[in-house]
Amino acid sequence: MLQIKLVRHGLLTLAAAAVVALLVLQSEDVSNFEYIQVAAYVCAAAGLTLLIGVNGQLSLGHAALMAVGAYSAALYLRSGSEDSLASAGDLFVALLVGSVTAAVVGIAVGAVAARLRGPYLAGATLALGACVVGVTTYFDHLLGGDQGLTMPLTEVPAPLSAALTSYQWSALVSLGTALLVLFLLTNLKYSPVGREMAAVRDHEVAAQLCGLSVARVQINTFVVSSAAAGAGGAILGVLYLQIASPGAFTLFLSIYLLAAVVIGGLGSMRGAVIGTVIVLYFGRLIEDRVAHLGLSTAQTDRLAAHLPLAAFGVLLIVVMLAVPGGIQGTLGRIAPRLLQLMETVGGKK
Amino acid sequence: MDRFVFLTVNGVALGAIYASVAIALVIIFRTTRVLNFAQGAMAVASAYGGMAVIEYSGSYWLGFTTALVLGGALGAAARLTVFRSADRQGHLNPIVIGIGLLIVIESALAIAFGPTERHLSTAFSRDLLHLGGTALLSRQDLFTLLAVGVVMSLLAWTLTRTRIGLQMRATAFNPVVARLHGIKVGHILTLGWVIAGVVGALAAMLVVPTGLGLFPQAMDLVFVLGFTSAVIGGLDSLSGAMIGGVATGLALSYASGYLGSELTYVAAFVLLLGVLLLKPAGLFAGTTARSV
Amino acid sequence: MLKGSPDSGLSVSGVTVQFGGLRALEDVTLSVPPRSVVGLVGPNGAGKTTLFNVVSGFVRPSAGQLTWDGHPFHPKPRRLVRQGIARTLQDVGLFPHLTAVENVMLGRTTQRRAGYVSSLLGLPGSARDERESRRISTEGLDRLGVAQHAERQASALPYPVQKRVALARALVTRPRLLLLDEPAGGLGAEDFEPLAELVKSLPGDPDSPCSVLLVEHHMDFVMGVCDQVVVLDFGRLVAAGTPSEIQSDPAVAAAYLGIDPTDIEVDAGTAVTLTEEPA
Numbered sequence: 001m002l003q004i005k006l007v008r009h010g011l012l013t014l015a016a017a018a019v020v021a022l023l024v025l026q027s028e029d030v031s032n033f034e035y036i037q038v039a040a041y042v043c044a045a046a047g048l049t050l051l052i053g054v055n056g057q058l059s060l061g062h063a064a065l066m067a068v069g070a071y072s073a074a075l076y077l078r079s080g081s082e083d084s085l086a087s088a089g090d091l092f093v094a095l096l097v098g099s100v101t102a103a104v105v106g107i108a109v110g111a112v113a114a115r116l117r118g119p120y121l122a123g124a125t126l127a128l129g130a131c132v133v134g135v136t137t138y139f140d141h142l143l144g145g146d147q148g149l150t151m152p153l154t155e156v157p158a159p160l161s162a163a164l165t166s167y168q169w170s171a172l173v174s175l176g177t178a179l180l181v182l183f184l185l186t187n188l189k190y191s192p193v194g195r196e197m198a199a200v201r202d203h204e205v206a207a208q209l210c211g212l213s214v215a216r217v218q219i220n221t222f223v224v225s226s227a228a229a230g231a232g233g234a235i236l237g238v239l240y241l242q243i244a245s246p247g248a249f250t251l252f253l254s255i256y257l258l259a260a261v262v263i264g265g266l267g268s269m270r271g272a273v274i275g276t277v278i279v280l281y282f283g284r285l286i287e288d289r290v291a292h293l294g295l296s297t298a299q300t301d302r303l304a305a306h307l308p309l310a311a312f313g314v315l316l317i318v319v320m321l322a323v324p325g326g327i328q329g330t331l332g333r334i335a336p337r338l339l340q341l342m343e344t345v346g347g348k349k
Numbered sequence: 350m351d352r353f354v355f356l357t358v359n360g361v362a363l364g365a366i367y368a369s370v371a372i373a374l375v376i377i378f379r380t381t382r383v384l385n386f387a388q389g390a391m392a393v394a395s396a397y398g399g400m401a402v403i404e405y406s407g408s409y410w411l412g413f414t415t416a417l418v419l420g421g422a423l424g425a426a427a428r429l430t431v432f433r434s435a436d437r438q439g440h441l442n443p444i445v446i447g448i449g450l451l452i453v454i455e456s457a458l459a460i461a462f463g464p465t466e467r468h469l470s471t472a473f474s475r476d477l478l479h480l481g482g483t484a485l486l487s488r489q490d491l492f493t494l495l496a497v498g499v500v501m502s503l504l505a506w507t508l509t510r511t512r513i514g515l516q517m518r519a520t521a522f523n524p525v526v527a528r529l530h531g532i533k534v535g536h537i538l539t540l541g542w543v544i545a546g547v548v549g550a551l552a553a554m555l556v557v558p559t560g561l562g563l564f565p566q567a568m569d570l571v572f573v574l575g576f577t578s579a580v581i582g583g584l585d586s587l588s589g590a591m592i593g594g595v596a597t598g599l600a601l602s603y604a605s606g607y608l609g610s611e612l613t614y615v616a617a618f619v620l621l622l623g624v625l626l627l628k629p630a631g632l633f634a635g636t637t638a639r640s641v
Numbered sequence: 642m643l644k645g646s647p648d649s650g651l652s653v654s655g656v657t658v659q660f661g662g663l664r665a666l667e668d669v670t671l672s673v674p675p676r677s678v679v680g681l682v683g684p685n686g687a688g689k690t691t692l693f694n695v696v697s698g699f700v701r702p703s704a705g706q707l708t709w710d711g712h713p714f715h716p717k718p719r720r721l722v723r724q725g726i727a728r729t730l731q732d733v734g735l736f737p738h739l740t741a742v743e744n745v746m747l748g749r750t751t752q753r754r755a756g757y758v759s760s761l762l763g764l765p766g767s768a769r770d771e772r773e774s775r776r777i778s779t780e781g782l783d784r785l786g787v788a789q790h791a792e793r794q795a796s797a798l799p800y801p802v803q804k805r806v807a808l809a810r811a812l813v814t815r816p817r818l819l820l821l822d823e824p825a826g827g828l829g830a831e832d833f834e835p836l837a838e839l840v841k842s843l844p845g846d847p848d849s850p851c852s853v854l855l856v857e858h859h860m861d862f863v864m865g866v867c868d869q870v871v872v873l874d875f876g877r878l879v880a881a882g883t884p885s886e887i888q889s890d891p892a893v894a895a896a897y898l899g900i901d902p903t904d905i906e907v908d909a910g911t912a913v914t915l916t917e918e919p920a
């Protein structure tokens with residue numbers, strides 16, 4: 001039963017990898033560039049799903065953990081000789097460094113989070129998110145202050161350089177990393193470890209009476225979640241933005257992730273992917289529609305930048321009101337309906 | 350020494366503002382167990398309303414009053430719509446709803462007024478007054494202290510001396526028993542949201558022009574500091590929130606004065622964590638809930 | 642039993658618990674000898690659950706000592722199962738979003754290590770352990786006659802089934818002492834008999850003998866399964882003895898019916914309050 005599940009995850013991942021590879025090879029640079037962003041968000045959203053959906057800990061500060069991933073990857077890449085390109089090896093190590101550094105920070109944050117509940121935890125993680133700017137400005141000699149740290153360009157490895165554009169290479173690496181994160185976290189969710197996380201979410205007292213250390217389980221979950229967010233942050237910084245700067249890791253990024261996780265259906269990795277895609281493409285869709293309204297450029301820009309956010313706010317509220325059983329009452333059914341809704345909205349072009 | 354005195358006075362003036370935000374949060378939390386994450390955004394929206402009226406009419410005080418009224422109205426509206434049944438849901442739902450409302454308000458403001466900074470004037474001059482040779486505080490600081498003081502005294506008087514205040518306290522203590530005694534708990538809760546909205550709007554009108562200026566996210570960080578202050582007081586206690594506000598104001602004033610202003614928010618975070626770790630239920634909390 | 646022997650059971654001596662102005666337990670002394678079933682009865686709010694909370698480490702007494710296995714005992718909730726003590730909760734306390742069998746599998750947490758690496762990678766070794774754990778847990782459910790509900794979500798199960806799943810979860814920890822908080826609460830009369838049989842069989846279980854401390858309001862049930870019964874009232878121990886001694890004790894009638902044969906005294910200040918059920 002369980003083994004079947006695990007084999008299925010493996011096969012699904014391989015199948016998904018094949019589809020992703022095809023997609024990337026077929027796509028223009030513009031689309032591939034977008035896929036990098038999707039991949040980055042998916043990593044972080046998957047980590048957040050594990051934290052909120054599986055373990056019941058809310059974080060409004062995951063953007064800060066992504067920032068840790070981006071900055072540490074930047075520091076690693078910039079530690080080499082100045083204006084050289086980053087090789088494939090460097091790139092992989094940078095993603096790993098981003099993930100591991102975020103995990104290490106996650107130990108500290110998780111240890112604090114494990115002592116907090118409900119609004120206290122939400123407020124503390126919100127405050128954590130607000131620290132990014134301060135920390136980067138204070139350590140500006142190291143972290144580049146407001147300007148941030150630019151990344152060296154990545155180089156397509158020699159055997160592939162004839163076949164792949166640089167965007168295709170970046171998209172392959174990003175989506176591959178996202179699939180790996182999804183594979184690992186899905187395994188974890190269906191393992192005894194995932195069950196322990198869910199037990200702690202459902203009933204702390206009973207979990208203790210089963211011999212679990214609630215704090216330990218919560219900290220471990222936070223660390224795993226941070227590692228995923230760090231990988232996402234590293235992808236976002238190195239391959240998408242090509243810079244690590246405080247302006248990219250604001251409260252809004254945390255809220256985007258929260259929206260993706262909530263809309264996708266809490267606790268499901270598939271939901272995290274669907275939610276991310278909805279959040280990113282729903283946003284694009286709105287921007288598109290706005291562009292066709294025939295407003296002045298200034299008005300169009302303003303609407304295009306802020307209307308999607310307003311829409312996510314409304315969505316968050318509607319989803320929460322529609323699920324009176326609480327966030328932990330199984331969602332999952334929301335995503336398919338939203339997809340339908342989007343198809344109808346998008347179809348009416 | 351002069352510097353110390355200056356930072357202290359400055360800290361108390363800032364603290365009065367954080368205390369107002371904290372009180373707005375506590376008034377709602379103690380009755381509904383909902384922490385309103387949209388409180389800061391609602392306050393900013395009120396300040397925008399105030400700014401619009403000031404620009405249109407040219408009268409600061411008309412705008413000031415408008416902002417407070419708008420704050421109260423927004424509080425009532427939030428309570429009667431999206432937060433209608435929030436106190437009956439798990440603790441995560443109202444948080445997410447608050448976050449949703451926060452980005453709706455902030456992006457609506459950005460669409461309506463533009464994302465860039467707008468000018469909101471202060472009530473009085475910000476030139477420092479000299480007392481015995483030391484530059485201490487401005488007329489605006491005095492106004493801040495006075496305004497917050499008046500609001501707090503009014504609130505304290507209402508809570509302790511009036512019938513409606515008694516009903517509010519009874520509702521906070523035990524809504525079920527309050528209802529059994531014929532108190533219209535729903536109305537009392539809405540009143541709490543109105544008061545919170547007014548107090549939040551006051552904080553925005555006071556802090557925005559002296560701080561970073563008026564833009565949609567102007568209160569995000571103030572909200573975090575108000576939350577810190579409220580947590581110091583235990584989220585449950587109004588006097589605790591006052592003391593928490595002043596403590597936060599002082600801590601930040603000293604931190605930015607002696608360590609560098611970039612560290613203001615890191616200092617707030619450290620302060621918040623310190624309090625949460627040492628005394629998770631706050632320094633003034635009473636009993637803890639039974640878990641087993 | 643010899644002092645210090647690993648088989649000297651649980652003893653509670655002189656335990657007092659104070660919640661603000663309320664004295665929930667006052668100088669309570671009792672013991673659960675190995676291979677015995679001890680009943681703990683008393684009206685609502687008497688302090689029965691509080692005593693369980695003391696023994697399982699959720700509440701620290703302001704006075705008194707515990708011994709377990711002949712050693713001084715300072716319980717911590719999450720260490721309890723490793724020390725051979727399992728407890729059920731008055732409010733069932735299942736993990737509502739997990740299935741019945743997953744609930745029981747969590748009872749075996751301390752018997753196998755959940756490794757992160759093998760869990761992340763989905764290695765075959767962890768799958769094998771998992772199958773084994775699932776088999777044992779299904780047997781545990783079967784022992785209580787609810788194996789057919791194994792794959793259903795706990796919150797969707799009827800209350801009596803939930804009670805049994807919770808008991809199964811406690812039993813798969815292979816405890817040497819089981820603390821049962823109202824196991825028959827919410828069950829129909831027809832369910833009492835099998836439950837009573839099970840509880841009676843635990844001390845003599847050839848595989849893992851286990852003594853029981855049982856809180857229960859159904860007197861027939863208590864009198865039928867217990868070797869010893871202890872009566873609490875307003876946090877004080879008012880009687881202790883065999884079931885038949887207890888049934889004829891006037892102090893017990895007083896505690897339960899509110900009539901005190903010696904001096905009738907109604908004290909409004911200590912009126913029985915509604916117990917808040919655990920969340």
Ligand SMILES: Nc1ncnc2c1ncn2[C@@H]1O[C@H](COP(=O)(O)OP(=O)(O)OP(=O)(O)O)[C@@H](O)[C@H]1O
Nearest residue numbers: 639660665684685686687688689690691914916917
């Ligand atoms: N954590 C706590 N804080 C404050 N009071 C408590 C706490 N736990 C228990 N009490 C009080 O102690 C008294 C004894 O409660 P307890 O739950 O032990 O009673 P009980 O005998 O188990 O009752 P019941 O049969 O209703 O389960 C009650 O008045 C209860 O309200």
Ligand SMILES: [Mg+2]
Nearest residue numbers: 689690691731
């Ligand atoms: Mg009880």
